Amino acid sequence: MNFMLNSMILLSIVILTLPLMINLAFPHKTNHFPAYCKNAVKLAFLTSLPPLILFVYADTSHHTTWSHHTSINTLNLSMSFKLDHFSIIFIPIAFYVTWSILEFSLWYMHTDPKIHQFFKYLITFLLTMIILVSANNLFQLFIGWEGVGIMSFMLIGWWYGRSDANTAALQAVLYNRIGDIGFMLTMAWLMINNNSWDLQHIFMTNMNTLALLGLIIAATGKSAQFGLHPWLPSAMEGPTPVSALLHSSTMVVAGIFLLIRFHPMMENNNTALTTALCLGATTTLFTAMCAITQNDIKKIVAFSTSSQLGLMMVTIGLNQPHLAFLHICTHAFFKAMLFLCSGSIIHSLNNEQDIRKMGGLLHILPITSSALMTGSLALMGTPFLAGFYSKDSIIEAMNTSYINSWAMVMTLIATSLTAIYSLRIIYFALLNQPRFPPMSPINENNPNLTNPITRLALGSIFAAFILTMNIPPTSMVPMTMPPALKLTALIVTIIGLIIPMELNLLINKLPTTPMIHTDNFSNMLGYFTHLFHRMYPLANLQMGQHIATMLIDLNWYEKTGPKGQANLHNTTSSYITSTQKGLIKTYFLSFIITIPAIFAMIT
Amino acid sequence: MTSISLNLIIAFSLALAGVLIYRSHLISTLLCLEGMILSLFILIALLISHFHILSVSIAPLILLVFSACEAGVGLALLVKISSDYGNDYVQNLNLLQC
Numbered sequence: 164m165n166f167m168l169n170s171m172i173l174l175s176i177v178i179l180t181l182p183l184m185i186n187l188a189f190p191h192k193t194n195h196f197p198a199y200c201k202n203a204v205k206l207a208f209l210t211s212l213p214p215l216i217l218f219v220y221a222d223t224s225h226h227t228t229w230s231h232h233t234s235i236n237t238l239n240l241s242m243s244f245k246l247d248h249f250s251i252i253f254i255p256i257a258f259y260v261t262w263s264i265l266e267f268s269l270w271y272m273h274t275d276p277k278i279h280q281f282f283k284y285l286i287t288f289l290l291t292m293i294i295l296v297s298a299n300n301l302f303q304l305f306i307g308w309e310g311v312g313i314m315s316f317m318l319i320g321w322w323y324g325r326s327d328a329n330t331a332a333l334q335a336v337l338y339n340r341i342g343d344i345g346f347m348l349t350m351a352w353l354m355i356n357n358n359s360w361d362l363q364h365i366f367m368t369n370m371n372t373l374a375l376l377g378l379i380i381a382a383t384g385k386s387a388q389f390g391l392h393p394w395l396p397s398a399m400e401g402p403t404p405v406s407a408l409l410h411s412s413t414m415v416v417a418g419i420f421l422l423i424r425f426h427p428m429m430e431n432n433n434t435a436l437t438t439a440l441c442l443g444a445t446t447t448l449f450t451a452m453c454a455i456t457q458n459d460i461k462k463i464v465a466f467s468t469s470s471q472l473g474l475m476m477v478t479i480g481l482n483q484p485h486l487a488f489l490h491i492c493t494h495a496f497f498k499a500m501l502f503l504c505s506g507s508i509i510h511s512l513n514n515e516q517d518i519r520k521m522g523g524l525l526h527i528l529p530i531t532s533s534a535l536m537t538g539s540l541a542l543m544g545t546p547f548l549a550g551f552y553s554k555d556s557i558i559e560a561m562n563t564s565y566i567n568s569w570a571m572v573m574t575l576i577a578t579s580l581t582a583i584y585s586l587r588i589i590y591f592a593l594l595n596q597p598r599f600p601p602m603s604p605i606n607e608n609n610p611n612l613t614n615p616i617t618r619l620a621l622g623s624i625f626a627a628f629i630l631t632m633n634i635p636p637t638s639m640v641p642m643t644m645p646p647a648l649k650l651t652a653l654i655v656t657i658i659g660l661i662i663p664m665e666l667n668l669l670i671n672k673l674p675t676t677p678m679i680h681t682d683n684f685s686n687m688l689g690y691f692t693h694l695f696h697r698m699y700p701l702a703n704l705q706m707g708q709h710i711a712t713m714l715i716d717l718n719w720y721e722k723t724g725p726k727g728q729a730n731l732h733n734t735t736s737s738y739i740t741s742t743q744k745g746l747i748k749t750y751f752l753s754f755i756i757t758i759p760a761i762f763a764m765i766t
Numbered sequence: 767m768t769s770i771s772l773n774l775i776i777a778f779s780l781a782l783a784g785v786l787i788y789r790s791h792l793i794s795t796l797l798c799l800e801g802m803i804l805s806l807f808i809l810i811a812l813l814i815s816h817f818h819i820l821s822v823s824i825a826p827l828i829l830l831v832f833s834a835c836e837a838g839v840g841l842a843l844l845v846k847i848s849s850d851y852g853n854d855y856v857q858n859l860n861l862l863q864c
Contacts (some may be wrong), residue, residue, distance in 0.1 A: 276792070655843070747856055747859065748856065751786040751787065751788075754786050755782075755786040755787060758782075
């Protein structure tokens, strides 16, 4: 019984590697490989549940270390797993969500000839994610970190014949790499100053601001905070199961997870906390603003993910890592479900992703639309659904703490914008009359489609309740506050629901649409991608071309050299002579006025 | 200030006004310029003899020499202009006008 926790978690990880090893050993036996993968993940989920129950009721947590270690001079590296509060709760949730997504992929990627490779990639991704989450030293975490980055690259570029997909995959890898610079900065600092990459050793000493900022940069890259955010909406080029798994529940929370792991270090460093707070607030507001005018259903959900990631970063900046972790767990459920519902809608409408060409799906796709509405309500923080426990607690903690008030205002505005874009999805996709062509293969009969959505819907309704009732108590959240502060999240969300509905009724019947500059700002993603991906490289290349070809001839000979001088003199003298009009009498008259004036001034 | 000096200063100012304000003939400028020089000459000579500053006695003579030169230059310009245009109207001098 003593060793049940770590042996069962290790068993679940081994079960996870079984499909990969079978694929390695028998590469041509592919009859039931996808179903086999799904069953393996289901079994791994069930195997990881007893450790969760043990942790909840007996508060056991383990660190398992292999004693065989490599050493680089004085730095020791060994393979070790840290099974504490965060990993033990996250691992079953990751397995549950992945199980549902794999079952959904059986339906979604059914006609894809390389479906086996797809499942292999998804299993590899999950394996690296588990390595990341359960790592006890930074080297193993980095292995998982890079692993999820590479699998993200391969999965976003799944349909590699499409140039947009290749560009998006490359963009994801590049932005993640920029974040990795911060990670390596922290690792180097720790190697020099702490001589250890083990989390236990690090927690006994201090970390200075530079190392913590390195971690924040790493989180900015991996979790798409403002500044390194454009890869996340572009990553929607990948298939919907990939978006559901990587870019909503698991990979993008890796950066936040890293900061949560290092929370004992960040508690005392106000610079790092303030940086995280302001960065998170900027991210959540900016991406929510971009989400409200998008027309692609997957992009709206992607921006919603980015906004929630900003909210998690705000929570870390508030020094509430356990609330951020709770939000990670609950967010996984409803965001994955939102993606699965959009996948169901997309496939049913024959690969139509534009919400302006959907409509009236409320009664045609009952399970999908109920799940979509449940997920949107959970995202908005409706009381007692999944999002409420985490999101409302975050906003309460924010309202009652002494923080930057600008960050607080931004987060509240972003919360109301959440309601706006969720309402937009529901309005355009589900309500009113259909705007899609009549011969669409609308079908919900396959249990591979409905079971995962139902399971995740149950999760997004009940999971947060079960989690908050059962996890051990952690850092204190403020419990008492004036009723107005307590109801802030709810009021802001309701305002965010009522105002767009009223505006819609006012403006809907106009014959022409006026050009609104804020609409253009929001639709062009704040001009960030336009400036940094198009205009800045173009300016650099044009300057390079100018220097290479035109600098010597045009500039030195013509503009600053001989011809330029002649030109300058020509233009100057023609300008001056044209001002002189030869009005001799007027000039003399001016003398007669100014000379007595000077006399009068002297005497 | 003695009344003679005041008289001569008024004469100078009148001649200056005559230089700067004229209608069409260039020769009026040159004549009033001569008037300015004359009044200045008499003013300096009177001041020298009134205050007995005999060491600057050469100043009026130098003034006279330079005024003769400048009158010559002015007359040469006037002769050239009148030989080109036939009269000395100022509105003829408009070649540099845009």
